[in-house]
Amino acid sequence: MSALPVTVIGGYLGAGKTTLVNHLLRHAGGRRLAVLVNEFGTLPIDADLIEAEGDTLISIAGGCVCCSFGNDLTAALMQMRQLDPRPDHVLIESSGVAIPGSIMATAALLAEVRCDGVVVLADAGDIRRAFDDPYIGDTIARQLAQADIVILNKMDLAPEPPETLTAWVAAQAPGAAVVPCRDAQVPAEVVIGLGPHPVEAHAHAHDHADGLFESIVLTPAASEDAAGLARQIATGPYGVVRAKGWLRTPEGMALIQVAGRQGTATPASPESREGLVCIGLKGQLDIAALHALAARETASG
Structure with a gap:
């Protein structure tokens, strides 16, 4: 049996x-893609958002895969290889604070796996500021330095x-191809099939980038104005750098997403699970204030 090609998306x-x-799954070009998701937080938000079927979706929660759950990643990859029909390609979506090269190094420990490349996304509207941030800049620099390809996303928000x-x-990403785009719309061929990855350059024993962060889950959650709540979380003094989840509203379920100082709300399936994961830097995430905010919204909703 041939080795299973793996791409890490960080x-x-x-x-x-x-x-x-999701874009790659919708435009797979006849490939059978499997997805492994490494989430940061106890509610598997990313797993719920990814459009894949049952046995091709395995969620590995809890933070950095290679440091905390390396054994689970190995088992998950072996399970992917045993599927019938077997996937043509595996995509590992790492957490936002993980070091993707180290995840690939863990995958490379399996002879049954072929490392096909590290893809790193960058937010064109915020990458310069984040790169210079004294708390998170080192994590972002290391992510970029380990990329085979950088998807420079959200070019419509670029300030230059x-x-x-x-x-x-x-x-910042020497040797990597840089692909500008909007809404992560790139051909599957740009991401899949990058070729063997030199994992030795990225094998680090102590990549605990997620140690800078903490997360909470607000549940149950409801709101009269989901879009207003999203903007409030994004721009308020709560220390939230990322939030994703679902809220009840008078109009039905809504998907909340917060990235940086941008917050949005869109209609969601009635079957969506209530709960909102909020992620921030340790010592800066105001957990008490967020719980108070959630309680006020639930009471008014």
């Missing part, structure tokens, strides 16, 4: 990893000329 919180994975930003990203 990038900081809110860069568009799940959007890219596209060629200037693309050149800057290329300098």
Whole structure:
């Protein structure tokens, strides 16, 4: 049996990893894709968002795969290989604070796996600021440096000329191709089939980037104004850098997404599970204030 090709999709919180994975699943070009999701937080939000069927979706929750759940990743990859029919390709969506090269190094320990590339997404509207941030800049720099390809997403939000930003990203990711786009819309062929990955360069024993972060789950959650709540979480003094989840509203269920200082709400399936995962830097995430906010919204909803 031939080795199973694996691509790791990484990038900081809110860069568009799940959007890219869904796009690849919708435009697989006849490939049978399997997805492994590494989530940060106790509610499997990303797993619920990914459009894949039952046995091709395995959720590995709890943070950085290679440091905390390396054995689970190995078992999950072996399970993918035993599926009938077997997937043509496996996509590993890492958490936003994970080091993707280390995840690939863990996968490479299996002789049955072929490392096919590390794809890192970057938020064109926020990458420069985040790169210079004293708390998260090192994580982002390491993610970019380990990329075989950088998907420079959300180019419609870029604060500078596209060629200037693309050149800057290329300098941070030497040897990687930089692909500007909007809404993570890139051909599957750009991401899948990048070729063998030099995992030795990325094998680190102590990549605990997620140690900078903490997360909480707000549940039950309801709101009279989901869009207003999303904006409030994004712009208020709560220390939230990323939030995803579902809320009850008078009009039905709504999907809430917060990335940086942008917050949105869109209609969701009535079967969606209530709960909102909020992620922030340790010591800056105001957990008490978020719980108070959720209680007020639930009472008014």
